[in-house]
Amino acid sequence: xxxxxxxxxxxxxxxxxxxxxxxxxxxxxxxxxxxxxxxxxxxxxxxxxxxxxxxxxxxxxxxxxxxxxxxxxxxxxxxxxxxxxxxxxxxxxxxxxxxxxxxxxxxxxxxxxxxxxxxxxxxxxxxxxxxxxxxxxxxxxxxxxxxxxxxxxxxxxxxxxxxxxxxxxxxxxxxxxxxxxxxxxxxxxxxxxxxxxxxxxxxxxxxxxxxxxxxxxxxxxxxxxxxxxxxxxxxxxxxxxxxxxxxxxxxxxxxxxxxxxxxxxxxxxxxxxxxxxxxxxxxxxxxxxxxxxxxxxxxxxxxxxxxxxxxxxxxxxxxxxxxxxxxxxxxxxxxxxxxxxxxxxxxxxxxxxxxxxxxxxxxxxxxxxxxxxxxxxxx
Amino acid sequence: xxxxxxxxxxxxxxxxxxxxxxxxxxxxxxxxxxxxxxxxxxxxxxxxxxxxxxxxxxxxxxxxxxxxxxxxxxxxxxxxxxxxxxxxxxxxxxxxxxxxxxx
Numbered sequence: 001x002x003x004x005x006x007x008x009x010x011x012x013x014x015x016x017x018x019x020x021x022x023x024x025x026x027x028x029x030x031x032x033x034x035x036x037x038x039x040x041x042x043x044x045x046x047x048x049x050x051x052x053x054x055x056x057x058x059x060x061x062x063x064x065x066x067x068x069x070x071x072x073x074x075x076x077x078x079x080x081x082x083x084x085x086x087x088x089x090x091x092x093x094x095x096x097x098x099x100x101x102x103x104x105x106x107x108x109x110x111x112x113x114x115x116x117x118x119x120x121x122x123x124x125x126x127x128x129x130x131x132x133x134x135x136x137x138x139x140x141x142x143x144x145x146x147x148x149x150x151x152x153x154x155x156x157x158x159x160x161x162x163x164x165x166x167x168x169x170x171x172x173x174x175x176x177x178x179x180x181x182x183x184x185x186x187x188x189x190x191x192x193x194x195x196x197x198x199x200x201x202x203x204x205x206x207x208x209x210x211x212x213x214x215x216x217x218x219x220x221x222x223x224x225x226x227x228x229x230x231x232x233x234x235x236x237x238x239x240x241x242x243x244x245x246x247x248x249x250x251x252x253x254x255x256x257x258x259x260x261x262x263x264x265x266x267x268x269x270x271x272x273x274x275x276x277x278x279x280x281x282x283x284x285x286x287x288x289x290x291x292x293x294x295x296x297x298x299x300x301x302x303x304x305x306x307x308x309x310x311x312x313x314x315x316x317x318x319x320x321x322x323x324x325x326x327x328x329x330x331x332x333x334x335x336x337x338x339x340x341x342x343x344x345x346x347x348x349x350x351x352x353x354x355x356x357x358x359x360x361x362x363x364x365x366x367x368x369x370x371x372x373x374x375x376x377x378x379x
Numbered sequence: 380x381x382x383x384x385x386x387x388x389x390x391x392x393x394x395x396x397x398x399x400x401x402x403x404x405x406x407x408x409x410x411x412x413x414x415x416x417x418x419x420x421x422x423x424x425x426x427x428x429x430x431x432x433x434x435x436x437x438x439x440x441x442x443x444x445x446x447x448x449x450x451x452x453x454x455x456x457x458x459x460x461x462x463x464x465x466x467x468x469x470x471x472x473x474x475x476x477x478x479x480x481x482x
Contacts, residue, residue, distance in 0.1 A: 038392060062442040062476040063392060063430040079396065079426040083434045 006378040007334045008073065009342055010054065011350055012041035015368035017056055019074045022363075026340055026354040029363045035077065036068065043110050043329055043372045046073075050118035051376050055137065057108040057123070065107050067123075069137050080137030084108070084125055087144035093127065094156040103127045103147065110329060112167035116174070122193075124164035128155060128181040130193060143193040146179065151198060151215045158183035158218055165328055166222050170229040178232065178247060180219040186234065188247050199247030203236060207288075220268045221328040225277035233280050233307070235270035235328070238263050240282055242307050253307020258284050258294045269331040273356060274339040278306040281333075281341060281357060283326040292323040300343070302357050316360035317351065324349070329372035336377060344370025382408055385416055386471040393431070393474065397424040402471055411466035413445060414457040431474055446473040 009020040016034025035041075039058045047053040054070040056077070065084065068077040084105045095101035106126045114120035119136040122143075130146040133139060146164070155162060166180035177193060180186045185200040203217045210216070218237035225231065234241040234250065240257065241250040254265035266285050273279035282301050286294045293299065297319045299312040324347035334340035341357050344350045348367035351360045387403045394400070405419040414437075421428045432439050437457070439445070444453045447465045464470035 060392065061479075062390075062440065063396075064440060065429065066396070066426075082429045085435055 005336060007336070007340060008046075008051075008376040008378055009332075009350065009352075009363065010044040010046065010074070010372075010374040010376070011344055011367065011370060012044050012056070012329075012372035013344075013348070013368040013370050014040055017041040017044050017058075017074075018364070018367060020350065020363050024336055026334075026336075026352055027361075031364055032074070034368075035074065039066075040107075041371065042107060043374075044074075045111050045113055045374045046376045047113040047118040047121075048115050051378055053113070053118040053136075055111045055113060055121055057111055059107045065105070067108065067111075067137050081133070081139050084123070084129075084131055084140055085142070086129060086147070087142040090147075092153060093162065094154055096157065098156075100153070103129070105129075106161065107163075109163045109165045110167055112169060115169050115171055122167050122169075122177075124167050124179060126161045126163035127157075128162045128164040128184060130164060130167070130179060132193070145189070145194045146187065146196050149187065149196045149198070151184070155181065155184040155215065166219070168222060168224050168232075170224075171226045172229050176229070176246075178222060178224070180222050180234075182220070183216065183218045185215045185217040186219050186222060186232075186247055199243070200250070201248065202243070202250030202252075203234075203241065204239075204252075205237065207237065221270050223270045223272045223280070225272045228277045231277065231306075233270050233272060235265075235267050235282055237266065237288060239265040240267070240270065240307060253303070255303070255308035256310050257282070257301060258286075260284075260287050260294065267326075268328040269326050269343060271331045271333055271341070273341075274333045274335040276304070276339075276356075279304045279356070280306060281331065282310075283331070283343065285325060291325045296321050296323060298322040298324065298345075300341070300357055300360075313353075313357040313360070315358065316353075316362075322347075327371055329374075330370050332373050332375040334375045334377045340375065342373050342375055344373045346370065382406055383411055383466050384468045385411060385419070385465065386468055387416060387420060388471045388473045390474060390476045392476070393427060396426055396430070399424070404468075411461050412458050413439075413452070413455070413461065416461070416472055417457075442477040442479075444475045444477050446475055447471070 011018040016037045018033030042057045044056040052073040056068040058066040090103035092100035110124040112122040123131040130143045131140045168178040170176035187196045208216045220235045230246045232243045243250045257264040298317040301310040324345035331343040339356045341353045346369040
């Protein structure tokens with residue numbers, strides 16, 4: 001019975017990782033951490049087939065990238081291979097001044113464990129590329145067809161870097177996967193990551209020279225419900241979008257999200273309810289130059305219609321003087337009967353809702369800035 | 380062959396990573412240089428690979444510095460002999476995280 005289950009929330013922050021655990025009621029929480037104190041933890045995620053197997057991306061401006069692995073649910077960790085070397089001659093992408101710039105590895109933004117094998121993990125890195133381990137992190141190999149996509153030499157980083165930040169695996173088709181890159185766009189592979197197709201038709205970005213270009217769009221995040229892998233939701237630099245054709249065509253579903261200088265829909269996170277494939281969540285942020293909630297009110301917006309019709313969720317969230325941000329990987333849902341929704345802020349709060357967003361409570365209030373939140377539903 | 384016992388002091392984050400307490404003592408065969416010290420260090424503590432110098436180019440990471448005998452040796456050739464006091468173990472070789480300025 002799922003109400004007797006437990007949840008484990010994996011939080012990556014600017015200064016370490018934290019693990020928050022509760023029973024199915026999700027009212028009382030045990031907090032452990034900081035793990036890897038003082039390091040940036042861009043992402044921590046568990047294997048869907050072995051929940052005690054966790055992977056963490058640990059990095060530092062001084063000492064570079066490490067990958068840590070746990071086999072006991074985060075009680076102990078061991079460093080595994082941290083060698084991310086681009087396949088062959090890396091070539092160049094476009095630099096900020098428009099000149100060619102050699103591909104340089106900087107960090108791992110996102111770790112996506114396989115849906116079927118705890119030793120297989122995909123890593124999205126900056127400068128944008130996709131790596132995979134098939135031996136539990138003992139070695140990493142680039143799936144260079146991603147970076148070698150025909151448009152790759154023209155990708156140009158945004159202010160946040162050229163990061164491959166989103167990896168979605170199709171549970172019904174093990175060969176199909178989706179990724180997204182800041183300031184490049186969304187891409188799909190139908191052959192296990194060997195070759196890729198840009199899937200950005202319908203995206204319109206007025207901040208790039210050709211608003212309807214094949215690539216160059218600043219996709220912030222994407223989400224998918226596992227029961228309907230052909231339906232994708234996207235939070236772009238501006239605009240929330242959906243695709244009912246696995247990314248072949250997108251349409252904006254900003255609807256009644258807060259208006260901001262004639263536009264709507266700026267934000268970073270997006271996620272889907274565990275049991276309702278048309279219920280989605282975003283956290284609108286004021287403009288691309290301010291990056292905090294509208295009117296100082298922290299509001300999660302929920303649509304039960306897959307977009308367009310949105311309702312603000314405010315119960316338990318600060319409704320004045322709140323100027324935090326919610327970053328792209330900092331929202332997740334559990335799969336208990338009453339779906340839990342979780343998100344972390346740059347102010348160090350992790351909020352939880354045990355009733356699909358109707359009400360919220362902070363699990364912790366004073367962590368370092370939160371970079372990522374993942375949730376495991378445990379038997 | 381000449382074998383010296385070298386003392387190496389690591390920054391706190393790397394001591395934690397390598398699970399060492401104070402300074403590390405290493406036996407280095409042949410000339411004592413930055414490269415030979417780091418080769419010996421990484422052979423003993425493989426988890427440090429990539430944290431002090433780049434995996435591929437073997438160049439010092441930008442915000443890591445090498446000090447010894449009150450001197451900053453960061454910009455010396457990795458194959459230049461280190462001071463005799465380091466080679467004899469009288470003085471430690473310090474791996475230092477550069478000053479951040481407030482991060």
